[in-house]
Amino acid sequence: MVSEEVLRTHLQELRRGTVVVASLVALRRPDYGYALLQRLGEHGFPVDANTLYPLLRRLEEQGLLTSEWNTEESRPRKFYRTSDDGEAMLRRLLDDFTAIQTSVNGLIQGVDR
Amino acid sequence: MVSEEVLRTHLQELRRGTVVVASLVALRRPDYGYALLQRLGEHGFPVDANTLYPLLRRLEEQGLLTSEWNTEESRPRKFYRTSDDGEAMLRRLLDDFTAIQTSVNGLIQGVDR
Numbered sequence: 001m002v003s004e005e006v007l008r009t010h011l012q013e014l015r016r017g018t019v020v021v022a023s024l025v026a027l028r029r030p031d032y033g034y035a036l037l038q039r040l041g042e043h044g045f046p047v048d049a050n051t052l053y054p055l056l057r058r059l060e061e062q063g064l065l066t067s068e069w070n071t072e073e074s075r076p077r078k079f080y081r082t083s084d085d086g087e088a089m090l091r092r093l094l095d096d097f098t099a100i101q102t103s104v105n106g107l108i109q110g111v112d113r
Numbered sequence: 114m115v116s117e118e119v120l121r122t123h124l125q126e127l128r129r130g131t132v133v134v135a136s137l138v139a140l141r142r143p144d145y146g147y148a149l150l151q152r153l154g155e156h157g158f159p160v161d162a163n164t165l166y167p168l169l170r171r172l173e174e175q176g177l178l179t180s181e182w183n184t185e186e187s188r189p190r191k192f193y194r195t196s197d198d199g200e201a202m203l204r205r206l207l208d209d210f211t212a213i214q215t216s217v218n219g220l221i222q223g224v225d226r
Binding site for chain 2: 002007011015089093099100104
């Protein structure tokens with residue numbers, strides 16, 4: 001019987017890289033951190049604020065997101081949006097994600113033969 | 114223009130967790146480290162020996178792989194095989210991998226709406 005701890009670690013490792021993909025996809029429509037967190041959760045990407053917020057700052061530093069303050073509401077919020085560079089990166093990542101799926105399926109079929 | 118360095122980091126992060134999935138799938142058919150390395154490479158999972166060998170030992174410690182020495186050839190080789198626990202774990206990971214794909218596609222469609 002495998003421990004839940006071991007399972008959780010492997011699941012986390014599998015998901016870690018995909019949070020970047022999910023964020024870049026989601027931020028094709030601009031949003032602020034907390035709303036993005038909720039949106040990702042609704043779509044089956046439960047992410048911790050302590051993971052997501054530093055990630056957004058890192059992606060902005062890398063030029064993959066741009067940001068803009070929206071001051072129209074009572075509380076100013078920083079809205080992030082996937083930049084053109086982010087879109088280019090996202091396409092590479094999505095291609096690679098598809099390639100991984102193909103590879104896994106190829107392995108499954110290769111072993112079953 | 115995004116640097117190749119940034120791209121490589123994100124691609125690596127995306128692939129890291131899937132090496133466990135690929136290894137557990139591939140070792141449904143028993144194999145020794147170097148042969149597995151080659152097999153994964155052929156199927157589009159280029160993995161470094163310095164990554165794969167410690168991973169195999171870790172998966173064995175976690176009970177996800179079993180191993181057996183094959184001494185029939187001139188050089189004894191340690192053959193790994195996915196254990197029943199490893200198979201159970203693999204099914205959870207593959208389910209999760211499918212769920213991630215569904216989530217990403219859901220996000221893409223949600224944003225396009």
